[in-house]
Every structure is written in structure tokens, then in C-alpha cells.
Amino acid sequence: MRIATWNVNSLRVRLPHVIDWLQENPVDVLALQEIKQQDPDFPHQALQAIGYHAVCSGQKTYNGVALLSRHAINDVETGLPEHDDPQRRLIAATIAGIRIVNVYIPNGEKPESDKFHYKLDWLERLRNYLQAALQVYSRLVIVGDFNIAPDSRDIHDPEAWTNKILCTVQEREALTAITDCGLSDSFRLCTQEAGFYSWWDYRAAAFRRDRGLRIDLILCSSALKASCQSCIIDKTPRGWERPSDHAPVIADFSLTNNETPHEIS
DNA sequence: ATGGTCGTCTCACGA
Numbered sequence: 303m304r305i306a307t308w309n310v311n312s313l314r315v316r317l318p319h320v321i322d323w324l325q326e327n328p329v330d331v332l333a334l335q336e337i338k339q340q341d342p343d344f345p346h347q348a349l350q351a352i353g354y355h356a357v358c359s360g361q362k363t364y365n366g367v368a369l370l371s372r373h374a375i376n377d378v379e380t381g382l383p384e385h386d387d388p389q390r391r392l393i394a395a396t397i398a399g400i401r402i403v404n405v406y407i408p409n410g411e412k413p414e415s416d417k418f419h420y421k422l423d424w425l426e427r428l429r430n431y432l433q434a435a436l437q438v439y440s441r442l443v444i445v446g447d448f449n450i451a452p453d454s455r456d457i458h459d460p461e462a463w464t465n466k467i468l469c470t471v472q473e474r475e476a477l478t479a480i481t482d483c484g485l486s487d488s489f490r491l492c493t494q495e496a497g498f499y500s501w502w503d504y505r506a507a508a509f510r511r512d513r514g515l516r517i518d519l520i521l522c523s524s525a526l527k528a529s530c531q532s533c534i535i536d537k538t539p540r541g542w543e544r545p546s547d548h549a550p551v552i553a554d555f556s557l558t559n560n561e562t563p564h565e566i567s
Numbered sequence: 568a569t570g571g572t573c574g575t576c577t578c579a580c581g582a
Contacts, residue, residue, distance in 0.1 A: 311582085312574055336582090338575070363575050364582095409582055417581090449582095503582090504572040547573075547582080 303398060303555045304329040307445040307518055309406070309501070309548035313337035313368070316546055317345055323539050324352055329552060330372050331397055333404035335447045337366035344368065359390045367393045367404050367446070382427045391424070394435075398557070400526070401439035403432070405446035410467050418467070421449070425476035433483050440525040443555075444485060447501075447548065448519045450477045452487060455496035456516035468517055485521040488533035488553040500535050501548045509540055520553040529555045 306329040310316040313334060324332065337344075337360050344358045353372055359380040360366035367390060369375060379394045381387065394403040405428065410421035436442055450473045454460035463469040481487065489498070499514025508514060522530055531554040540549045 315574070336574095411581080506571050508571095544573090 303331075303400065303557050304552055305331045305333070305400075305402065305443055305445060305520065305555065306550050306552040307333040307335070307404070307447075307520060308550035309335040309447040309518060309546060311336050311338070311546040311548065313345070313366075314339055314343070315544065317348060319539050319542060319545070321348065321352060323536075323550065324354065324370075327536065327550075327552065328353070328372070331402060332370040332550075333402065333445045334368045334370065335366075335404070335406035336364075337368055338363060339366060357393060357395060359393045361388065361390045365390045365406055367391060367406050369393055369395055369397070369402065369404055371395075371397050373398045382424070382431055385427055392428075396439070399441060400555075401435060401442040403435065403442065403444040403446075405444060405448070407447060407449045409449050410473070412467050413465065413470050413472070418472075422472055422476055425473075425480070429476070429480050429483065432480060432485070436483060436485075436523060440523060442485075442523040443520060443526065443553075444480075445520045445551075445553075447517060448477065449517055450474065451515045451517055452477060452490075452519070455494075456499070458497075458499065458513045458515070463515075468515060481521065484524050486524070486527050486530075488520040488522050488530050489516070489535075489551070491522075491527065491530050492533045498535055499549075500551055502540065504547050509545075518548055518551045520551055522553070522555070526555055529557065531556050 358368035408421040500518035502509040502514040
């Protein structure tokens with residue numbers, strides 16, 4: 303069971319990249335963030351043509367999330383509970399017996415801003431939501447653009463980024479509060495090496511100079527920890543023409559034969 | 568120190 307996440311920064315612009323990438327990497331599930339389009343415009347037909355069902359929670363111009371799957375998608379949920387928020391940042395569903403939560407966590411702009419408080423509030427609500435969800439679903443994965451670099455190994459220049467947005471103590475504490483619910487960073491289950499990034503700023507030739515951050519994560523519940531076979535970042539599409547500023551991240555969870563789902567026809 | 572580049576109902580803002 304391969305589960306991937308990719309902030310595409312406009313699905314309208316990036317649909318050809320998504321299709322090309324899925325044909326090279328036919329993952330079971332692909333979670334998208336920043337699709338930046340309304341639900342009636344979602345390209346269901348083009349994705350169905352390459353074997354993917356989809357559910358989405360979109361809006362015009364900003365945010366927007368979707369789940370693409372080769373298997374049936376059940377019990378879809380959008381948004382955080384008791385949070386009256388027009389920003390479309392969460393979609394969850396059960397696929398092949400795994401609860402998959404796809405999030406586009408707020409960026410936060412800078413630590414002094416109102417957006418930073420919104421981010422921390424959102425993270426606190428997310429922690430409460432996950433705590434409850436883990437009581438219901440022992441096999442749970444939360445994926446997406448977390449807009450937080452977990453530690454200095456995930457930053458090209460940790461000194462320069464000290465206390466900068468995506469790297470503040472408050473954001474990391476909020477992420478730790480989430481992982482303390484019993485969720486493990488799949489990437490760190492597989493390697494302790496520094497210098498792997500999933501996002502590079504469009505400016506200042508950051509990708510060419512590999513000046514990036516690892517902010518796109520796949521966290522898995524303790525019931526799935528032992529089955530995590532690999533977690534890799536595919537930098538390939540970041541080098542394509544007119545790319546997203548993020549690269550896809552893929553985690554592979556081995557399932558026993560009787561748990562392996564059938565592909566849709 | 569600033570800005571650099573993308574995407575968006577585009578000359579402003581969010582990332």
C-alpha cells in the first residue's frame with residue numbers, strides 16, 4: 303500500500319504533472335494540497351481515465367485538498383469539527399482499511415502575524431481531532447503539507463532559519479504534541495540522515511542550490527509503524543518545466559495478502 | 568538588508 307502526498311500549487315496548472323507522475327508512480331493513494339480550484343472544476347474524468355477515484359474539498363484561488371485513490375474511498379469527512387472556517391484544509395477518508403487524513407496546515411506567514419496564531423490554533427484543533435480519531439481508527443495515516451520542519455536535519459541552513467516561520471519552537475511543539483498522540487514520522491522511521499527536502503522556494507534558484515526544507519510529512523499510527531517499508535521524497539517533478547514548489551513524498555506500508563485491496567476496474 | 572518567483576477573476580496578496 304503506497305501512499306503519497308504532494309502540494310501541487312494549483313491543480314489546474316499541474317494536472318499534466320500529476321498525471322505523468324502517477325503513470326510513472328502508480329501509488330494506491332495520492333493526497334493533494336493547494337489545488338486552488340472549486341469542486342465543480344475538479345478533473346474527475348482525466349483522473350478516472352488513469353484509474354483514480356477522487357474526493358475533494360476545494361475553494362477558489364486558495365487552499366483546497368483532495369484524495370486520489372485506486373481503491374474505494376469511504377466515510378469521507380472534510381474540515382475540522384466545530385470549526386467554522388471557509389479555508390479548505392482537511393479531507394479524510396477510509397481507504398483499504400486505513401484512515402487517511404490529508405491536511406494543508408496553515409503557513410503562518412511570520413511569528414508576529416495573526417496568521418501565526420491561526421496556524422497554532424489550527425494545530426491545536428488538529429491534535430484534538432487526531433486524538434479522537436485514533437480511538438476509532440487504529441490504522442491511521444496523516445499526510446500533507448505541514449508547513450513545519452521537524453528539526454535541524456530538515457533545513458538546508460538551520461542557523462539562517464532559526465525562529466523563522468516553519469521552524470519556530472512553537473510550531474515544533476505543536477507538531478510534537480501531535481506525534482505524542484502516537485504518530486510517527488515515516489521518513490524518520492527509515493533514515494536519520496540530514497539533507498532531504500520536500501520544498502524549495504521558487505526564488506533565488508533554491509532548488510538548483512538544494513536550499514530546501516522538509517515540511518511535507520507522512521505520519522503513521524503505532525499499528526502501522528512496523529509495516530512501513532520505505533518513505534522517500536521524489537525530487538524528479540520539482541525539476542520539470544513549470545513545477546510545483548513541492549516534491550511528492552511516498553510511503554510504502556506492507557499489508558498482508560488478505561488486507562491487500564483490489565484495484566478498481 | 569532586500570529581493571528574488573510563482574499562482575491567483577493579476578498592479579495585490581499569499582506562499
